[in-house]
Amino acid sequence: MKFGVVVFPGSNCDADCLHAIQTVTGQPAEYIWHKSGSVDGFDCIVLPGGFSYGDYLRCGAVARFSPVMTPVIEFAQRGGLVMGICNGFQVLTEAGLLPGALHRNKNLQFLCHDTYLRVENNTTPYTCLAAEGQVIKVPIAHGEGNYFADPETLRQLEENKQVLFRYCDPQGEITPAANPNGSLNNIAGICNQQGNVLGMMPHPERCAEAVLGNTDGQLIFQSLLDFWQRRCG
């Protein structure tokens, strides 16, 4: 399984993602420069965190028109695995690959701390190794992670079980106090209706090694590999 990590000008979690993927999955991973016109040969594309194009205009709004996004969008529409973390999630919503939008945190602060997430759907490529309702600890680091969607979109997301991660307390309870940024329904991560495109604000690549004191993020990369190996028989 070959991973590609897209590098936009201003991406700053690209090296962490590449390292985490290689370390956790043992699979090959390469950078893909934002001017690349092709994603041929890759099985999973990761849009990393950071501040693509300086977050000018809106987070992800300019990156969405990078040359590499044309093949990334085609790849996703063909069912290819595309995962956006933090700024990558913002790019995916701007590109229309995921519904809704991410705007300023409710308290206007840049938030950089651990959060607890409850896995809400363990039947996707990104969560297939999770136990039902498993709680994982994953850090966030963002100023604009406040998930918004209109009521009808929100209803569809819930109905289709597209909410994969919700901010919760350490016991797994979904409470207003556990919601760091004002996201509707405590949403921390969603997938598209087909389940092949994931967007999440928390950073699994920052907690995927014992040396960092937390390995909960491994779940997502290991799930992806497991999904892929089962699919390829």
Next chain:
Amino acid sequence: MFQAKIYVTLRKSVLDPQGGVVRKSLFALGYQNVPEVRIGRYMVVDLEVAHREEAEKQVKDMCDKLLVNPVIEDYTFELVEV
């Protein structure tokens, strides 16, 4: 040549945390008659276009494609010949 003055604001249904803080601050300054403040973005875009209709069409296109995110934002604009 035309100049477009584009005003982008968060849609009514979207919480505007900046606007809320500014409203509270105004309240503290004695302006207790301000029920709401909405913070937005103001853009000035020059267009080398001869006709008003063409300029209007281009500005709408620009807003729909890039300048505005319709999920959370609304916009209005004025066109001035310069």
